[in-house]
Structure formats: structure tokens, C-alpha cells
Amino acid sequence: MRYYDLKKEIQGEVLSRIDIHLEGDDAAVSELIETVILEKGKEHYISTIQKMSIKQEVFNAIRRLDLLQELIEDDSITEIMVNGAEAIYYERDGRLVLWDKHFESIEKLEDVIQQIVARANRHVNESSPIVDTGLEDGSRVNVVLKPVAINGPILTIRKFAKVPITMERLIMLDAISEEAVAFLEKLVVAGYNIFISGSTGSGKTTLLNALANFVPKDERIVTIEDSAELQIQGVENLVKLEVRNANTEGENEVTIRDLIKTSLRMRPNRIIVGEVRGPEVIDMLQAMNTGHDGSLSSGHSNSVSDMISRLETMILMGMDIPLAAIRKQIASSIDIIVHLGRLRDKTRRVLEIVEVEGYADGEIKLNSLFEFKEEITGTNNYLAMETGEYSAADSFKVMGHLQNTGNKLKNQRKLQAAALSLE
Numbered sequence: 001m002r003y004y005d006l007k008k009e010i011q012g013e014v015l016s017r018i019d020i021h022l023e024g025d026d027a028a029v030s031e032l033i034e035t036v037i038l039e040k041g042k043e044h045y046i047s048t049i050q051k052m053s054i055k056q057e058v059f060n061a062i063r064r065l066d067l068l069q070e071l072i073e074d075d076s077i078t079e080i081m082v083n084g085a086e087a088i089y090y091e092r093d094g095r096l097v098l099w100d101k102h103f104e105s106i107e108k109l110e111d112v113i114q115q116i117v118a119r120a121n122r123h124v125n126e127s128s129p130i131v132d133t134g135l136e137d138g139s140r141v142n143v144v145l146k147p148v149a150i151n152g153p154i155l156t157i158r159k160f161a162k163v164p165i166t167m168e169r170l171i172m173l174d175a176i177s178e179e180a181v182a183f184l185e186k187l188v189v190a191g192y193n194i195f196i197s198g199s200t201g202s203g204k205t206t207l208l209n210a211l212a213n214f215v216p217k218d219e220r221i222v223t224i225e226d227s228a229e230l231q232i233q234g235v236e237n238l239v240k241l242e243v244r245n246a247n248t249e250g251e252n253e254v255t256i257r258d259l260i261k262t263s264l265r266m267r268p269n270r271i272i273v274g275e276v277r278g279p280e281v282i283d284m285l286q287a288m289n290t291g292h293d294g295s296l297s298s299g300h301s302n303s304v305s306d307m308i309s310r311l312e313t314m315i316l317m318g319m320d321i322p323l324a325a326i327r328k329q330i331a332s333s334i335d336i337i338v339h340l341g342r343l344r345d346k347t348r349r350v351l352e353i354v355e356v357e358g359y360a361d362g363e364i365k366l367n368s369l370f371e372f373k374e375e376i377t378g379t380n381n382y383l384a385m386e387t388g389e390y391s392a393a394d395s396f397k398v399m400g401h402l403q404n405t406g407n408k409l410k411n412q413r414k415l416q417a418a419a420l421s422l423e
Contacts, residue, residue, distance in 0.1 A: 011058045066112050082155040085109045094346025134227045164231040167210045176350040177402040180370050188214035190418040191293035197307035198340035203348040204298040222263040225274035256280040273297040279318025285333040304339045304354045331359035343398040357410050374400035
């Protein structure tokens with residue numbers, strides 16, 4: 001009997017025997033699977049390896065996320081992308097790989113999707129085909145169904161480390177320099193408002209987590225997110241808020257703007273907004289500028305100047321005010337912008353740390369404090385830089401370091417108030 005048919009038969013038999021008393025008992029379900037496998041082993045030859053494999057796969061199909069559970073449990077995988085039932089990709093070490101497994105059918109994939117969203121009290125269907133949610137381990141999930149996704153259903157899972165990556169680990173990975181970390185730590189403690197910018201997958205959330213761990217432990221922090229991802233450690237006075245999508249009638253939605261406004265009544269020392277994408281940036285900047293120093297947030301951009309332009313555009317999405325007033329608001333609210341990026345070798349690096357110096361002559365003045373300087377070493381690096389081409393088999397690695405530009409921090413008032421010095 002073929003492996004697939006045998007597994008399907010065993011799974012069907014297990015499901016037929018599960019009663020309401022077993023549904024929430026993993027150990028009992030596992031024991032039942034073993035019993036059925038032993039029974040089938042009397043009818044068909046099943047090797048020891050096949051028994052172990054069938055047991056795990058049937059258990060995952062019934063109690064976990066089916067074949068995706070294998071990728072979920074692999075700590076070396078950072079992202080899982082399911083393009084319909086036939087194609088599953090995963091990211092490891094910054095590179096995409098097509099998996100040799102796939103779902104048995106569209107219906108089975110849809111069952112897994114419904115299982116994921118139901119656990120988070122969300123819903124997704126043809127009338128509401130897009131949803132953002134998360135798994136119990138904090139992984140971020142995005143679902144897009146037909147008819148929006150032509151080759152759907154599309155499921156994307158962004159995994160996060162079970163143990164949050166610390167600044168020490170980022171230094172070891174050469175994502176940031178020791179000097180820059182020491183500098184940022186003092187700024188966080190002193191209450192500078194820091195904004196993290198970068199492209200998709202550049203490590204914004206990872207750095208946001210690491211920076212948040214520099215916040216003094218006796219302060220009250222309120223985090224606001226689309227889907228809970230932040231893993232702030234060691235802060236007892238922590239309030240975590242998450243948006244709520246509208247119900248099937250289009251009512252009872254709770255937006256990031258709503259959460260920022262209500263957080264101001266919670267007596268926070270600092271507010272951390274996981275990511276801003278729209279008009280909520282107005283409320284975030286106002287919170288930063290009205291006594292909540294040391295707040296943190298992030299946004300998508302390709303450069304620091306691009307992030308400034310995007311912030312201006314997001315404000316205009318929710319408020320019709322002169323550009324000069326918008327730029328003054330940004331300049332008076334954000335103190336530091338940390339920009340991250342993914343280099344050609346797929347590594348994630350801090351590329352620039354910039355001070356928002358102020359507003360003058362109709363422009364936001366920036367003061368670059370740290371910049372990533374690339375070094376050309378070795379023939380392979382040189383050729384790859386010249387042609388823009390390299391293969392996964394090459395030992396290509398972008399060499400370089402985040403270096404101090406020599407420019408001094410202009411606005412040191414908060415440091416002085418905290419009795420700190422950069423010397």
C-alpha cells in the first residue's frame with residue numbers, strides 16, 4: 001500500500017474515533033494514533049521509520065498545522081510562503097527555497113488557514129479575503145484568499161526567534177557596531193525618540209525589540225501593534241495593545257489611531273508603535289511631542305530621506321495642513337532615525353544612524369552620525385559589485401562596517417537632563 005494512501009487511511013480512522021473528551025488532549029490523541037498504526041500494521045507492512053513519520057504527520061494534521069508544522073518547528077527558517085496548495089517556499093539564511101512537499105488539496109490548505117485565524121478570533125472568507133494575525137509563538141501571519149489572490153490561497157508566516165535577539169547577538173552578527181550600540185543605549189535611557197526605518201525583512205522588529213530592552217525597568221511601557229510581535233523582556237509594567245479588525249457587519253473595529261489615543265490615558269512613560277503605515281503617524285508624533293519622550297516606532301523605506309518623505313505623505317493622508325507645518329512636527333518629534341537594509345549577500349545591517357537636527361529654510365535638517373562603509377576585498381567581491389551578479393554557491397560576502405562619521409550629536413539637552421555624556 002502506498003505511503004500516502006496508508007497515511008490517509010490511518011488519519012481517517014483516527015478522526016472517526018476521536019470524541020469530544022479527546023479533542024483537547026494531545027497525549028490521548030497521540031496514543032490513539034499509535035493504536036491505529038499498530039492495528040494497520042497487522043494488515044500492511046509498515047517499517048519503523050514509516051510508523052514514526054506517519055504518527056508525526058497525522059498528529060500535526062489533527063492537532064497542529066499539518067505539514068507546515070515541520071517548518072514552524074525549524075528554528076533556522078525565518079519565513080514560510082505558501083502559494084496555493086502546490087508551492088511552498090521558505091527562507092533560510094536570507095535565501096528562498098522551494099520545498100519538496102505540498103498540500104494534498106486546496107481544501108486542506110484552507111482548513112489550516114481557518115484553524116490559524118480561528119485561534120486568534122479572526123475570520124477570513126471570500127467577502128473578507130485579507131487578514132493579518134499571529135500564531136501562539138508570536139509569528140506573524142498574513143492570509144489572502146481568492147478572488148483577490150488569483151493563485152490563492154496565499155499564506156505567509158514571518159517567524160520570530162523563540163528567544164529575542166539581543167544587541168550582543170546583533171554585534172556578533174556584525175549587524176551593528178559596539179560603538180553604535182553604546183551610543184543608542186545612552187539615547188534610549190535619556191529618552192530620545194527613535195524611529196527605525198528599513199525595507200521588508202531588514203530586521204526592524206528585531207532592532208526595535210533590542211532597543212526596547214535598554215528602557216529603564218521601572219518605567220511603564222505601552223506597545224501598540226497590528227499583530228503582536230514585540231518580545232520585550234524584563235519590563236514588569238508593560239501593557240500590550242493590538243488592533244481589532246471589523247466584524248462581518250463592518251463594525252467594532254479598533255485601529256492603531258484608537259489605541260494610541262487611549263494609551264495616552266494609561267499614564268505611559270513610553271509608547272512603542274510597532275509600525276506606522278498611514279494616518280496613525282499623526283497621533284504617534286503628537287504623543288512623542290507631548291511628554292512621552294523615549295518612544296519608539298518603525299516604518300518601511302529605502303533610505304532615511306525616503307522615510308521622511310513617507311512620513312510627510314502619511315500625515316497628509318489624515319490631515320490637510322501645510323507641508324511646512326508637517327515638517328516642523330516631524331522635526332520636533334523624532335530625534336533619531338536608524339536605517340536598516342539587506343545587502344546583496346542577504347545579510348541585514350544597520351546602514352545609517354541620523355540625527356533629526358531640526359527644521360530650517362523649509363527643510364528638515366539631518367545630521368549623519370554613523371554610516372555603513374563597504375570594503376572591496378577579494379576578486380569575487382569585486383566582480384560581484386561590478387556586475388551585480390553572484391550565485392548561492394559563491395562564498396560572496398559584502399565586507400564593511402558601521403563607522404562613526406565624526407559628526408557630533410547636536411541636540412544633547414535630553415542627555416544632559418539625564419546626567420549622561422557621550423564622552
